Amino acid sequence: MTPSTKGKAAHTYDAIVVGSGISGGWAAKELTEKGLKTLVLERGRDVKHGEYPTAMMDSWEFEGRNRRTPEQEARQLKQARTGYTTSPTSAHWFVDDIDNPYSEDQPFDWMRGYHTGGRSLMWGRHSYRWSDLDFEANARDGHGVDWPIRYADVAPWYDYVEQWVGINGTREGLSQLPDGQFQPAMPLNVVEAHVQKRVAAHFSDRILTNGRIANLTEAKPGRAPCQYRNRCMRGCPFGAYFSSNSSTLPAAYATGNLTLRPFSIVHELIYDADSGRATGVRIVDAETHETFDYYAKVIFLCASAIASTSILLKSKSDRFSDGFGNDSGELGHNLMDHHFRVGGSGLIDGFNDRYYKGRRPGSFYIPRFRNVSAATKHSDFLRGYGFQGSGSRQNWSRGIAELERFGADFKADLIEPGPWRVGMTAFGEHLPQHANRLYLNEDLRDKWGQPTVTFDCGYGENEANMRQDMAVATVEILEAAGARDISTYDAPNSNPGLSIHEMGTARMGRDARTSVLNAHNQVHAAPNVYVTDGACMTSSSCVNPSLTYMALTARAVDHAVGELTKMNL
Incomplete structure (x- = not known):
């Protein structure tokens, strides 16, 4: 491909992101x-804050309500695998699978948003620190390579980003889930608080706490506190x-220092063999x-x-015949x-005179309790998992199964809130394995x-052994909570990618x-190139990774600017 340019100077910046x-x-x-x-x-396209087309729409304003046309569905078959991403309220944030195809030797659910803000507009907002239990895991059990950093290296940067982001939560003093800089937590509802007390009374190794969620409970400059609409995936006009x-x-x-260029598909990095550095990027x-x-x-x-x-991988040269920085063969x-x-x-009986306010955009959290210490070691699997869950009162949809009822009395019953139900699902760690990979398809x-x-x-x-224990622990916790009519599930089609927490593929190491x-997130062989998204991760922990991406990015920028000042880059 032959690049077009208006002159190198007009296309030169201090930094490219x-x-x-x-x-x-x-x-x-x-x-x-x-x-x-x-x-x-x-x-993708540029989206400025507030340009969220469905944020203020009600269900009856969507053509077809919650249904899409067969033509629309056919263009997002893979993006729809989650079961919720491509509803009419949010389908516009997810890519067209026809224009942006991918292939699978084994099933992998790759959910993508190509627009300014990317998946920060659609993320689940659970924000947890990793601990040394996570950063030391590979060195301890021999899976993957050792992280070149520890919690102490990242802790001040967690502090830094949390104070800017605004995360509501409760301090618990847990070694496996370090506390952060929290805004006041969104309160548990009455049944969740009841379950919290029952769990505390029955288990010495398990606690139920507020989910640590990046929704403001106190205003920040330019951003209002959460309105409890739970329409977050549409984009929040309140910030x-x-x-x-x-x-x-x-x-x-x-700052006046930012230029954002939308519709810019980066094809490759431009490498200069004389300096051993990347000099820029080539876009389409x-x-x-x-x-x-x-x-x-x-x-x-x-x-x-x-x-x-x-x-x-696409950035090939005489120096990097197998992809930029791929001397190790691990790219x-x-x-x-x-x-x-799995969950x-x-x-939950009782509490029928109680309800909750609004639609809280979060959940409770039960942090990892397996393989945290010698006393909690499990013989069948390494690493661990945590639970996200919530309690709520059932709505009119509970009547769908009542085929033999109809009439005014039936309608009146469905208007009233139904019984309380508490549910939860586990998120478990995925071990790093060289065989788990992606590669380019030139065809x-x-x-x-x-x-x-x-x-x-x-x-x-x-992972299979861990899932069995997830199911067992689910029943143990629900029984301790006093639940009845307990049902469990283990979705057999839970493919990698479905959690939308893909990590690894350009890992950090010593x-x-x-x-x-x-x-410092620098490519070993070209230190002016930093990779600070999920590609850099050396293991996966069992907690949501986005807060760690933020902390590592801020840390890496601080390092890069220091190196530029020293004229090392």
Whole structure:
């Protein structure tokens, strides 16, 4: 491809950030606030805060209510696998599978949003710190390679990002789930508080606490507290939950140092053999299909775990014949997600005179309690899992199964709130395995002629054994809560990717022979390229990873600016 350019100077910046999601937004904020003229390249359309078309719509305003046309569904078959992402309220945030295909040697559910803000507009907002139990896990049991960092290296950066993001939660003093800088927690409802007390009374190793959620309970500049609408996936016009659009990107724009270029598909990094550095990036304009080059002293890949690694794999040269920075042969390998959709629910008697206020956009959380200490070691599997759950009163839909009832009395019964039900689902750690990978498919090209991705990733024996214990623990906890009519489930089609926590493929490590990135998220062989999204992760923990991406990104920018000042990059 022959790049078009208006002159190198006009296309030169201090820093380039690829992607504008959770990691990219943080990179943009930190780089621009430190004085660097920064170009953010977003492959999709631009979305400014508040430009959320369905945020204020009610169900009856959607054509077809909650149904889409067969033609619409056919274009998002893979994006629909979660069962909720492509409802009419949110389908516009997810990609077209026809224009953006991928392949599977083993089933993998890759959910994507190509627009400014990326998945920061659609994320679940659970925000948990990792602990040394997580950062030391690989070294302890020999799976994967050792993280080159520990909790102490990241803790001050957790502090830093939490105070900006705004996370509500409760301090619990747990070694496996470090406390953070919290806003007041969204209160548990009456039945959840009841279950919390029962769990505390029955178990010495398990607690139920408030989910640590990135929804404000106290206002921040430019952002209002949560309105309890629970329409977060549509985009929040109040800025009540953290997104790049409502938070980090406006801060970056305010510096005057940010240029954001939408419709910019990064094809490859440009490598200079003489300096041993990347000098810039080559993009394809998504609207015109023209090719352009942009240049910078430092480059941050924040396009998401799969997309950033794809860019590295496509960036081939005499120096990097197997992909940029791939001296170790690990690029594209060690793909991980969380395995979930094991859990259950039961009815809680009583409390029929009590209800709850609004639609809380979160849940309770039961932190990991297996393999935390010698006393909690499980003989059948390594690592652990936690539960997310909630209690609520059933609504009119409980009457669907009552086929023999009809009439005014039946309608009157359904208007009244139904019995209380408490339910929960487990999220478990996925061990890093070299065999779990993605690779480029040169034969299947997307709309823009780019090679696509093929996934070859599965769960192993450790995950299977853990899922059995997840089901057992679900019953134990619900029985302790006093639930009746308990039912459990283990979804057999819970494929990797479905948790939308894909990690790995360009892992950090201590040794350039076995990893792609160093302790500061730099590519070992080209230190002016930083990768700070999910691709950098060396293990998966069992807690949601986005807060760790934010902390690692802020930390990496601080390092990069320091190295630029020293003229090391």
